[in-house]
Amino acid sequence: MSHHISTLPTLLSVAGALLVLTFLTVAVTWINIPEPFNVIVAITIAVVKATAVAMFFMNLYWDSKFNSVVFLLSILFLTIFVVITLLDTLFREGGLPVY
Amino acid sequence: MADSSQKTLRIREFPIDENPGHTYLNHEKGILSWLFTVDHKRIGLLYLGSVILFFFVGGMLALLLRTELLTPAQSIVDADTYNQIFTLHGAIMIFLFIIPSIPAALGNFFLPMMIGAKDVAFPRLNLASWWIYIFGALFALYSIITGAVDTGWTFYTPYSTQTGTSVVSMTLAVFILGFSSILTGLNFIVTLHKLRSPGLSWSKMPLFLWSLYATAVIQILATPILAITVLLLAMERILGIGIFDPSLGGDPVLFQHFFWFYSHPAVYIMIVPAFGIISELISTYSRKTIFGYWAIALSSLAIAFIGFLVWGHHMFVSGQSELSSVVFSFLTFFVGVPTGIKIFNWVATMYKGSIDLKTPMLYALAFLFLFTIGGLTGIMIGALSINVHLHDTYYIVAHFHYVMMGGTVIAMLGGLHHWWPKMTGKMYNEFWGRITCGVIFLSFNMTFLPQFIMGSQGMPRRYFNYVDQFQGLHQFSTIGSYLLGVGFVMMAVYLLWSLFKGPKAPSNPWKARSLEWMTSSPPTHHNFEYTPVILHGPYDHHKPMKEFRMGVAEESESPDVIEIDKDPA
Amino acid sequence: MANQSVATEKKSHLQHHFVDEDQQFESSKMGMWIFLVTEVLMFGGLFVAYIIYRAWHPDLFYEAAQELDVALGATNTVVLIASSLTIALAIRAVQLDKIKAAINYMAATILLAGTFMVIKYFEYMDKFGKGIYPGESYTYDGLEHEMAANFFSIYYMMTGLHGIHVVIGMVLIGWMIIKAKKGLVHSGYYTPVENTGLFWHLVDIIWIFLFPLLYLID
Ligand code: HEM
Ligand SMILES: [Cu+2]
Numbered sequence: 001m002s003h004h005i006s007t008l009p010t011l012l013s014v015a016g017a018l019l020v021l022t023f024l025t026v027a028v029t030w031i032n033i034p035e036p037f038n039v040i041v042a043i044t045i046a047v048v049k050a051t052a053v054a055m056f057f058m059n060l061y062w063d064s065k066f067n068s069v070v071f072l073l074s075i076l077f078l079t080i081f082v083v084i085t086l087l088d089t090l091f092r093e094g095g096l097p098v099y
Numbered sequence: 100m101a102d103s104s105q106k107t108l109r110i111r112e113f114p115i116d117e118n119p120g121h122t123y124l125n126h127e128k129g130i131l132s133w134l135f136t137v138d139h140k141r142i143g144l145l146y147l148g149s150v151i152l153f154f155f156v157g158g159m160l161a162l163l164l165r166t167e168l169l170t171p172a173q174s175i176v177d178a179d180t181y182n183q184i185f186t187l188h189g190a191i192m193i194f195l196f197i198i199p200s201i202p203a204a205l206g207n208f209f210l211p212m213m214i215g216a217k218d219v220a221f222p223r224l225n226l227a228s229w230w231i232y233i234f235g236a237l238f239a240l241y242s243i244i245t246g247a248v249d250t251g252w253t254f255y256t257p258y259s260t261q262t263g264t265s266v267v268s269m270t271l272a273v274f275i276l277g278f279s280s281i282l283t284g285l286n287f288i289v290t291l292h293k294l295r296s297p298g299l300s301w302s303k304m305p306l307f308l309w310s311l312y313a314t315a316v317i318q319i320l321a322t323p324i325l326a327i328t329v330l331l332l333a334m335e336r337i338l339g340i341g342i343f344d345p346s347l348g349g350d351p352v353l354f355q356h357f358f359w360f361y362s363h364p365a366v367y368i369m370i371v372p373a374f375g376i377i378s379e380l381i382s383t384y385s386r387k388t389i390f391g392y393w394a395i396a397l398s399s400l401a402i403a404f405i406g407f408l409v410w411g412h413h414m415f416v417s418g419q420s421e422l423s424s425v426v427f428s429f430l431t432f433f434v435g436v437p438t439g440i441k442i443f444n445w446v447a448t449m450y451k452g453s454i455d456l457k458t459p460m461l462y463a464l465a466f467l468f469l470f471t472i473g474g475l476t477g478i479m480i481g482a483l484s485i486n487v488h489l490h491d492t493y494y495i496v497a498h499f500h501y502v503m504m505g506g507t508v509i510a511m512l513g514g515l516h517h518w519w520p521k522m523t524g525k526m527y528n529e530f531w532g533r534i535t536c537g538v539i540f541l542s543f544n545m546t547f548l549p550q551f552i553m554g555s556q557g558m559p560r561r562y563f564n565y566v567d568q569f570q571g572l573h574q575f576s577t578i579g580s581y582l583l584g585v586g587f588v589m590m591a592v593y594l595l596w597s598l599f600k601g602p603k604a605p606s607n608p609w610k611a612r613s614l615e616w617m618t619s620s621p622p623t624h625h626n627f628e629y630t631p632v633i634l635h636g637p638y639d640h641h642k643p644m645k646e647f648r649m650g651v652a653e654e655s656e657s658p659d660v661i662e663i664d665k666d667p668a
Numbered sequence: 669m670a671n672q673s674v675a676t677e678k679k680s681h682l683q684h685h686f687v688d689e690d691q692q693f694e695s696s697k698m699g700m701w702i703f704l705v706t707e708v709l710m711f712g713g714l715f716v717a718y719i720i721y722r723a724w725h726p727d728l729f730y731e732a733a734q735e736l737d738v739a740l741g742a743t744n745t746v747v748l749i750a751s752s753l754t755i756a757l758a759i760r761a762v763q764l765d766k767i768k769a770a771i772n773y774m775a776a777t778i779l780l781a782g783t784f785m786v787i788k789y790f791e792y793m794d795k796f797g798k799g800i801y802p803g804e805s806y807t808y809d810g811l812e813h814e815m816a817a818n819f820f821s822i823y824y825m826m827t828g829l830h831g832i833h834v835v836i837g838m839v840l841i842g843w844m845i846i847k848a849k850k851g852l853v854h855s856g857y858y859t860p861v862e863n864t865g866l867f868w869h870l871v872d873i874i875w876i877f878l879f880p881l882l883y884l885i886d
Contacts, residue, residue, distance in 0.1 A: 003693070005763045006756065015753040022745050025879075026738065029886045035726070042880035050873045057756045058869045064694065066292070067701040074708040077320045080407055082716050084423070085356045088411070089720050091420035217685035220695045285702045293695040294685065323706040327713030331825070338803030340821035342717055347804065348815045353720060357713060625684075 004062035014056045021049050107662045108297060110632045111652040112645050115606045119619035122524065126624040137222035140622065143208030144522070145229050150204055153195040153236070154508075160188040162584055165546075165577040171567050181563035182249035183264070189252030190269065194276045195236055197507055198365065201372035202318075203228070203283050205514050206311045208522060210287060212615040212622065213305050215296030215631035220289040228282035235275035242268035251561060253358060256343040256351040260335050267336050270329035277322045277329075280368075284318030287311055296614075297651065298633035305613045305637040306395050310375025313399035317364045317371070317406065325361035328354070352417050359410035367406040369503060370470075371399055373510030374441055377463050380513050381445045382638040383611045384460035385452025389638045391444035398437035405434050415486045424483055431481035438474055442467065457609070458532030462513030465540045469505025473498060476551070491561075494554025497547045505543060512539070512590075519597070520604030524621040527597040531589065539586040545579025610644070613637040617648050634663070681857045693859050700863040704870050707833075711874055714826050718881060721822060725815060732811055732819035733885035735800065737791060741883035744787050745875065751780035752872040755841070755865045762858045767848050770861075774845050777868065781838045788831055795820070802828075826878055833871045840864045 025045040033041060055061040060068045123140045133141055163184055167174050176184065211219055219225050242248060246265040250258055259266050291312050295304070332354070334340045341347030343354040374395075382389040389395065411419060411427030445467060454460065476498045480486045489495060520526055549572040554560075558569050565573065607616040612635070618627050629650035635642045652660045686692040722729045758773035799807035802824035806817035813819075844861050847853050853861050 003763065006760055008757075008760075011753060011756050011760070015749060018749045018752075019746060022742065022749065022879075025884065026742050029738075029884050032886065038886060042884055043877075046877050046880055049876045053752060053869050053873050053876070057752055057872075058866055063697070067698060070698070070701045070705055071708075073320065074705040074712070077407060078709060078712040078715070081324070081360055081712065082719055084408065084411070084426075085353075085360075085716060085720060086723065087426055088352070088356065088419040088423040089350075090723060091422040092418075093421065211685075220685075221699060222683075222685070224699075281703075281706050285699055285706075288702055289695050289699045292698060293691055319702055319705055320709060323709035324713050327710045331713070331717070334803070334821075334825065338805070338821070340803040340825065341815075341818045342721075342821060342825075348818050350720075353717070357716075 004059055006056070006059070010056060014052055017052060018049055021045055108632060109652040109654075109660050109662055110649045111660045112648050113629050113650045115617065115648065116619045116623075117606055119524075119621070119623060121623060122619070122621045123624050124524070124621055135226065137218070137226050138624065139207050139211050139219050139222065139225060140522075140626075142225050142229055143204055143206075146199055146207060146232075147204035149229075149232065149236075150196050150200045153191050154200075157188050157191040157196055158584065158587070160184050160191070162580060164188060165580040167563055168565070168573045169577050171565050171570055173563065176563070178563050179249060182251075182561070183247040185561060186248045186251050187243065190239070190248070190273075192503075193252055193365075194273055195232075195239065197369045197503060198276075198280055199232060199283070200369075200507065201376065201511050201514065202287070202311055202314055202368075203232075203280075205376070205511070205518065206287065206307075206372060207283070209518065209615050210290060210308060210311055211294070212618070212626050213308055213613055213637075214291065214294060214299055215614050215627060215633070216290065216294040217625045217627075219286045220293055221286050224282050225286055228279045228286070231275055231279040231282065235272045235279060238268055238272035238275060241265075242272060253362070254329070254332060254354075255358075256332070256335065256349075256354040257345055259332060260344045267333045270333045273329045274326050274333075277325050280318050281322050284315035284322075287315040288319070296631045296633055299614075302392070303633055303636050304396075305375075306378035306389065306392070306399075307372075307375035309396040310371045310373075310378070310399045313403040314368050314371045316400070317368050317403050320407070321361045321364035321368070324357060325365075328357040328361065331357070352414065352419055355414050355417050355419075356410070359413045360407075363410035363413065364403070364406045366499075366502070367402055369507050371402060373466070373470075373507045374399060376510045376514040376517075377445060377466055378441075379611075379613070380459050380463040380517055381448050382640075383517070383609050384455045384457055384463070385449045386455065386610070386640050387448055387452035387638075388636070388640060389444070390447035390450075391440070392636070392638070394440050395444050398440045401437040402434065405430070405437065409434060409481075412481050412486070415483055416490050428481060428483040428486075432478060434481075435474065435478045442471060442474075456533075457516075458527075458529060458536055459513045459517035459609075461533055461536040461540075462509050462516065465536065466506060466509045466513065469501055469509060469540075469543065473501030473503075473505055477502065489554060491559055492554035493550040493558045493560055496560050497550035497554060500547045500550070505547070509539075509543075512536075517609065518615075519594070520608050521615060521620050521622070523598055523601075524604050525597045525601035526604045526608065527601060528593050531593040535586055535589045535593070538589065539583060542579050542582030542586055546576050546583055547579075549573070549576045549579075607644075610640075612639055612642075612644075612647055614647075632663075681859075689857070693862075696859045696863060697866075700866050704866060707870055711826075711829065714822070714829065715877070715881075718822055718826070721818065725813075725818075728813045728815050728819055729885050731813050732816050732823075733882065735795070735798075735811070736823070736883045737794075738883050740787055740791055741879050744784050745879045747780050747784045747787070748872045748875050751777045751784070752869055754780065755868045759858065759861055759865045762848070762853055762861050763855050765855045767851070767854065770853075771845055771848050774841050774848070778838050778841050778845075781834055781841075784834060785831065785838075788827065823882055826882065830871070830874055830878060833874070837864075837868045837871050840867060 025042055028041050054071065060071065123138055133145065136142060163176070164181070167176050167181055207225065211217065242265040245268065246263070248264045248266055248269045249262055250266065254266065254270065291308060331342055335343050339347055341349045343349045343351055345351055378389060378395055409427055409431045411423055412431045415424050480489050480495065480498060516527065516532060553569050553572050558565060604620045606618065606620050614631055614633070617631065627650070632649045632651055634646050634649060682689055682692060686695070754773045754776045758770045758777065761770035761773055798810065800820050801807070802821050803817065806820060841864055844864050847860060
């Protein structure tokens with residue numbers, strides 16, 4: 001098996017893309033996108049950025065696919081945690097916990 | 100694996116040294132060679148010693164609790180002390196004993212041997228995990244000295260943010276112990292992926308290893324949530340961050356979500372390795388190929404997954420939404436499916452087998468009986484309507500002792516006897532082994548069966564007093580617990596006797612087929628003096644023993660060498 | 669993609685229980701990825717708390733987030749992206765046996781990480797100055813919402829835990845510089861640098877989510 005060495009253009013263009021996306025995520029807050037789409041847009045951009053880092057900086061793109069599966073598992077189980085907990089917190093009969 | 104250009108592998112049979120002079124036990128001498136060893140076998144024994152120590156401490160606390168319950172009023176301790184004792188009993192048994200018990204002790208010892216590896220993938224990390232465990236134990240000790248904890252092992256808010264006891268140091272202990280558990284799991288996953296001997300495909304892996312794999316997956320995915328939970332709890336106490344504390348706008352039910360997101364999967368960290376041991380025992384002592392290999396292997400992974408979807412069955416009366424209660428109750432029933440699959444396959448394995456009622460097999464049978472009770476009552480209390488009545492009663496206490504003690508501890512004892520000759524090179528006394536197994540089985544039932552009855556009649560858990568009507572059953576239970584203690588003392592005696600005076604063990608006393616038996620007892624420092632090659636499954640009792648002792652042959656060796664296809668389809 | 673590949677040559681760091689260098693390298697990396705999973709899930713717990721509370725109190729998050737300085741947050745994002753680039757360049761340099769360059773890139777990474785921490789420090793100090801402390805010590809009265817303190821508790825927990833990871837990352841990279849200076853890493857063996865890089869990128873990824881979730885609520 002051989003090791004992957006990233007080329008300079010790859011690394012630089014990924015970094016460039018990340019900077020552009022950072023600007024974009026700030027810029028979209030200047031135009032007022034209505035709830036809940038503003039959150040969706042922000043998260044989408046963050047996911048794209050994170051994917052770029054994972055694939056090209058962390059080399060998942062060239063790596064054994066198992067490592068990608070491992071990483072995605074963490075996202076999957078986090079999603080399970082969030083979704084099932086929301087099943088409770090969003091549907092409480094008593095409404096919000098207040099103090 | 101060694102040379103990818105070769106199409107064939109040259110193998111020959113390697114005889115086993117029945118009188119090994121040089122073993123892992125005398126490879127190096129001195130206490131430091133143990134405390135700083137990177138040998139997985141020695142680390143396994145360090146863990147074994149530690150968990151036995153904490154089992155003893157936890158057990159003594161349990162006997163104190165049972166003694167207090169001899170009379171309906173105060174017997175020996177007051178209410179606050181009682182609260183501290185049951186909290187310590189629970190926390191020690193869960194975090195210091197049962198979570199590391201099978202994986203870190205027996206698993207550490209046998210996982211590399213069963214795949215023909217010289218060690219786990221990260222030996223130094225393995226040692227670190229034991230030291231971190233000890234460090235965590237010291238934190239727990241510190242907490243006990245500085246006021247102990249009286250919240251129950253579950254640390255529920257808001258009480259845990261208000262009580263004057265030493266919660267922060269105990270939560271930090273739990274945090275550290277979790278880290279140790281993560282390192283063990285991480286090591287096992289990588290070892291199983293990367294260090295299997297030639298020919299040891301996933302389909303030829305002993306089922307104990309499948310169960311450790313599933314366990315490791317749970318350890319990796321669940322333990323970090325425990326870490327952040329106890330960290331937030333500590334912050335809640337130190338800074339008052341108001342995430343879990345209702346008086347600051349927080350939500351105590353959210354704490355329970357966080358806690359059980361770890362702790363329900365954690366009950367599978369406890370029981371799944373036990374399932375693995377039972378698979379080994381039942382096949383070996385029935386002298387029969389395991390029935391439904393893949394069903395058993397994959398049901399471990401299924402349990403690991405489903406185990407993440409059901410945590411709210413601990414929260415039916417917590418005030419969580421009705422919707423989530425219904426969903427959690429519904430999902431809980433699914434856990435029974437893969438568990439049932441295992442039980443049926445074990446029973447089918449025994450069918451028409453030539454069953455040899457050696458001590459380990461007696462434990463396996465005891466497990467089948469006790470765990471089935473524990474599991475079935477689990478399904479019952481998983482039903483929302485029934486749970487509302489039984490929650491926080493002795494019925495729950497009986498349920499989880501049937502699964503944790505009747506399941507995990509009994510299986511661990513079976514495994515301990517099964518592998519004792521391999522680990523120590525000595526045989527234990529079969530007669531006393533069987534008698535003791537009988538004593539433990541009977542006294543266990545004496546202790547916990549009455550608790551089902553009391554619980555169903557409304558005896559609440561975590562109280563040091565009770566109404567008079569329960570006294571008879573409580574006393575029966577307490578006497579049972581004393582007998583249980585006697586059983587463990589008996590075991591300690593004959594095992595220690597075996598250690599010093601026992602007859603020498605042959606390399607494979609049980610005629611088992613998996614790799615750990617294909618080297619001397621006790622094993623040498625590197626486990627095998629050759630690179631093992633695996634031709635058959637670990638339960639192929641019908642194949643000649645010779646074919647299980649194959650290893651990679653050197654270039655120069657020409658007689659007896661067989662050439663095999665390297666990657667048989 | 670025009671990316672080159674080279675096979676490893678020098679044999680030196682092989683531990684006895686591995687068959688070859690590649691098996692060892694792949695094992696270490698898999699171990700690191702599994703460790704990163706535990707990191708994601710640990711931070712994940714905080715994200716869950718964030719999501720639950722934001723779903724309960726959207727107005728709180730909108731109001732309180734206005735106290736955070738978008739410019740500083742954005743600067744820090746850029747700083748961390750730059751540091752991710754420099755650590756990736758450092759790994760590339762080690763792979764090409766340009767150890768000097770690698771050391772320089774790693775030093776740059778530490779410098780950028782330090783910049784991040786300094787900016788964070790000023791942000792925290794600005795908040796403390798106003799009485800925005802975590803938890804019960806909160807005294808600021810510039811916000812209407814009665815649960816304003818809870819938002820900042822979540823903010824401090826998330827950025828605090830992240831900050832601790834930045835510091836750990838700095839220590840690790842510093843250690844790698846020492847290793848490189850001693851000639852312990854090279855094209856044939858650079859596992860520790862690779863794994864440190866993975867850790868550092870994860871720290872970056874987490875910030876990539878923290879930034880919009882905390883600073884950019886409009
Ligand atoms: C068939 C599988 C199982 C099912 C359906 C099941 C179900 C349940 C339910 C519904 C509860 C909550 C009862 C209550 O507090 O009201 C519970 C409690 C408990 N179970 Fe199980 N269980 C199963 C197996 C296990 C296993 C294998 C273990 C451990 C090895 C275990 C350990 C526990 C513990 C420790 C508690 C009590 C926690 C506490 O409140 O302190 N269970 N179980
Ligand atoms: Cu449960």
